[in-house]
Amino acid sequence: MKMAAENIVDALKHILPESGVSVNQTVREQHSRDESYHAPSLPDIVVFPETTLQVSEIMRLANKYQVPVVPFGLGSSLEGHVIPYDLGITIDFSFMNKIIEVRENDFLVKVQPGVTRSQLNKELKKYGLFFTVDPGADATLGGMAATNASGTTSVKYGVMRDQVRDLETVLADGTIIHTGNLAEKSSSGYHLNGIFVGSEGTLGCFTELTLKVYGIPEHIMAARASFPTVNDAVGAVVAILQAGIPIARVELIDEPSMKQVNQFSETAYLETPTLFLEFHGNEAGLRQDVEFTKELVSDFRCESIDFEKDNAGRNKLWEARHHLAYAYVHGYPGKKLMVTDVCLPISELSGAIRHARETIDTLGLNGGIVGHVGDGNFHVLLMLDTSDPLEVNKADQLNEAIVLYALERGGTCTGEHGVGVGKQKYQEKEHGEALRVMEKIKQALDPLNILNPNKIVKNKGVTL
Structure with missing residues (x-):
């Protein structure tokens, strides 16, 4: 954005108060990255609108000068969605928080x-209400x-x-x-x-x-069920779903991840493949669901099942799950966390997780597997030395291996993290000719390719 940087800044200051337009180096650096391992890139300008009309005027200005625009929330995304590789304007929506x-x-x-x-x-x-979607981060x-x-509640809500x-x-x-x-x-x-x-x-x-x-449910109960193998744990999940038990959350944490949980959260859970479960309902219904669940998991060699009936116990359980990424970061100082995800039909899930674990071990990487297994979605958490090209290359190999495994079995390259830049190269394989439809939608709505350009699809509009 060589030419008109000053002109655009001046024009933006007619739309927003002076404090709402920043070219400060620190502010730009804060908006140059997300929580992913992808390389940062600084925007030219960061703006902080407070109204829809201001956003509209910003977009009119960007459209006039053909300047790229990237919307920004908290930067908690995991595939480089908000990194402005084409520079331009980042719109930070933190002041629109009513x-x-x-x-x-x-x-x-x-x-x-x-x-x-x-x-x-x-x-x-x-x-007496609540919003259900719970991706872990306070996004x-x-x-x-x-x-x-x-997130964790998607299996029910x-x-x-x-x-x-x-x-x-x-x-x-x-x-x-x-x-x-x-x-x-x-x-x-x-x-x-x-x-x-x-x-x-x-x-x-x-x-x-x-x-x-x-x-808000009348009663909530959480449980932790341990199994000798991942196959047993996933088999138990399928049985619970087939039985029609209205499970609200069902999360898988593999053995290496349970070790990280215990180290970071100072818990003493069994370090075997574990399901974290949560049930929502009335008291009588929950009693029946819990007893039925105990019977079902026992058919899959469940080694122990412990229930948390009070808020403190439930909160500790889910904090341990939500803080797992931080547990890995804390456990591998000096390394960077890479998280990737895929989603498959539940019938293919145990094979996919086994394949992912074998690939991690074969490549000699440090990492664990967790997942919202009730809907076929799992994540691999890797700890990398990003200054080591060999290790980064191995991580790319792993990512590709689990994505291709999922696509070959009717799954998707991402169940919830999104495409951003990290999963863009798999869009053609996953969608085929449907990708052409997506490109046409993008071209129709954004012919100058200024809105978060070259994310999801590589638009054939104006090159900036």
């Missing part, structure tokens, strides 16, 4: 994109919609796409649209919510989200 309306009788909430998951749930608790809801976030009723979205030329409405269902027109959720900032900037929320 909960606009709670419609408790409709089980809906309207929020700005900078609202975080924990911020929303703190407010919803007053109404912004705008970012979660952009990547179609998932669904992923982010299932919760979005409407998105107020600013398009590349500054036009403001709504992708849905407040109705529970609609047969009217194309399903724009489905197109924009998961678009990773390549089709528009979300400025308001209308989301589905749920009543």
Whole structure:
């Protein structure tokens, strides 16, 4: 963005207060990376809008000067989604963090994109409601919609796409649209919510989200079940789902990961493949579900099953799961965490996890496997010396091996982390001619290729 940097900064200061436009080196560095291992790249300018109109004016200006724009939440993404490799403007939505309306009788909430998951749930608790999508990180809801976030509760409540009723979205030329409405269902027109959720900032900037929320369950119970092998653990999950038990969370943690959990969280859990489970419902129903679950897991050589009935025990269990990435980082000082994910039909899951574990061991890498196994999604956490080209190359080999294994069995290269730049090279293999349709949608909505360019698809528009 050689030419008009000063002109664009001056023009932006007519749209935003002076404090809302930054070319400060430190601020730019903060917006040059996400939580991934991908190389950082500094934007030229970072802006902090507070209203939809300001976002619209920013996009009109960017469109006029053909300047790339990258939307930014908290930077907790894992595949380089928010790294501005084409430079330009980063729009930080942290000042757009208001909960606009709670419609408790409709089980809906309207929020700005900078609202975080924990911020929303703190407010919803007053109404006896909660928002279900729980990716682990306290991400912004705008970012979660952009990547179609998932997490531990998706087996019962669904992923982010299932919760979005409407998105107020600013398009590349500054036009403001709504992708849905407040109705529970609609047969009217194309399903724009489905197109924009998961678009990773390549089709528009979300400025308001209308989301589905749920009543807080009357009773919640968590459990930890240990098994001799991953195959046994996954077999137990399939049996639980086939039995129709309304499980709310079911997470797999493999043996190396359980060791990291114990070291970091100061727990004394069995260091064998383990399922973390959670049940939501009424007291009588939960009693039946728990007894039935005990019977089912015993058929798969369950070595022990321990239940947590109080808040403290449940919180400790799920904190251990959510802090697992930090447990690996803490356990391998000087190394960088690389996380990758795939998703497969549940019938293929145990084979995929076994294949991933064998590949990790064959390559001599340090890492573990965890997953939202109730919906066929698992993650590999690797600790790398990123200054060692051989080790980085081995990590790339592993990533490719587990992705190709998943694609060959009807799965996807990413169940919830998204495409960004890390999974872009697998889009052709996964989607085939459908990728041409995606490219046409991108071209139609962003002909100058200014919105998060060259993420998900390599657009054939203007090269900046």
